[in-house]
Amino acid sequence: MKKYLLLTAALLLILSTVALCMTACDPVVSAPETTDTTADTTIEEPTEEESTMEETTAEETTVAETTAEETTAEETTVEETTVEEETTEPETQYVRDGTPKKYITIRMDDGITQDARMMEIMRKYGVDCCTFYISSGLFGQSIVVYPDRPDVTHKRYTRREIVAGVYDGFDVQSHTVNHYSLKGCGDSQVTSEITRDVAALKQIFGYRPVGVAWPGGDGDITDHTIDVVMETTNIRYGSCTTRNTYKGIKKFGLPQYFMRWYPTCSVSDADAQSLLEEFIAAPCTEDMLYFVWGHGFELDRFDSWDKFELMIKTIAAAAAADEDIVLVTNSEFYELFKEEIPAWKE
Numbered sequence: 001m002k003k004y005l006l007l008t009a010a011l012l013l014i015l016s017t018v019a020l021c022m023t024a025c026d027p028v029v030s031a032p033e034t035t036d037t038t039a040d041t042t043i044e045e046p047t048e049e050e051s052t053m054e055e056t057t058a059e060e061t062t063v064a065e066t067t068a069e070e071t072t073a074e075e076t077t078v079e080e081t082t083v084e085e086e087t088t089e090p091e092t093q094y095v096r097d098g099t100p101k102k103y104i105t106i107r108m109d110d111g112i113t114q115d116a117r118m119m120e121i122m123r124k125y126g127v128d129c130c131t132f133y134i135s136s137g138l139f140g141q142s143i144v145v146y147p148d149r150p151d152v153t154h155k156r157y158t159r160r161e162i163v164a165g166v167y168d169g170f171d172v173q174s175h176t177v178n179h180y181s182l183k184g185c186g187d188s189q190v191t192s193e194i195t196r197d198v199a200a201l202k203q204i205f206g207y208r209p210v211g212v213a214w215p216g217g218d219g220d221i222t223d224h225t226i227d228v229v230m231e232t233t234n235i236r237y238g239s240c241t242t243r244n245t246y247k248g249i250k251k252f253g254l255p256q257y258f259m260r261w262y263p264t265c266s267v268s269d270a271d272a273q274s275l276l277e278e279f280i281a282a283p284c285t286e287d288m289l290y291f292v293w294g295h296g297f298e299l300d301r302f303d304s305w306d307k308f309e310l311m312i313k314t315i316a317a318a319a320a321a322d323e324d325i326v327l328v329t330n331s332e333f334y335e336l337f338k339e340e341i342p343a344w345k346e
């Protein structure tokens, strides 16, 4: 009888432990999504990526500031209960040997569903030198990019999809929490938009982002924005959208400052492929960079998936044929050159 009572007690203990564990583990995936719902519902729907959000800035400021604290608290709690598995970010394999090289890197923004098709193409050719920039406060949201083209979607992955490994094998860095125009934000909000995104991405991917793609492009930041980010965050490169030659930098030149890192061209530029071919054919007498950026939705908009595949095929063939050509993600390039290229003005 005594033995029977003991067995019953043990069984009850096991059952209650299992129930407790299930309750504690469940919010890991869903908590941040529900937290940010209030902020998300007031976000405008820009008609274009480059459109600024000044008119709604005041409203956003209020919402973001009131939710900032609880978000941080919840994130901290979730982080403690999350079992961080191995990082999905590929290790930097290339080590500089003192000879000049020709670096190729790709950037894609917003964390949208077309990214899967892009990655499928890149995996097909063994090209993984792409960094994706995502906004942790906008997971699962859809916006209208072109009102006259409802077939061109802009649908961001949900947190659950991202946690499940959508970006496995690729680099992911910050695109800020809410994709606001940072020049319209106060200093504390600039800091919050970056640090909360960095914390959320670190929780998902296991490594801390070191770079940001400025939401809306470099027209939506000021030098003061960069000063604030330098002083209050660990972000040390900021990817821009204006072509480097428009900023007085050589076509295949390296950035002057990492916090204003201008690309060579956009994936939708008419000369993106010819520039790539010119880069591949150029003599390698100094370190050079071909840096192409864009969004997956542009390939739907301009029906340019074949053009993108040709670009990836060209990159793969060039890297296989020429040891001076090195494929790196944006953050790998930063790591390779961070001792030589200053993040920002002294």
Ligand SMILES: [Zn+2]
Pocket: 049, 109, 110, 175, 179, 215, 216
């Ligand atoms: Zn964006």
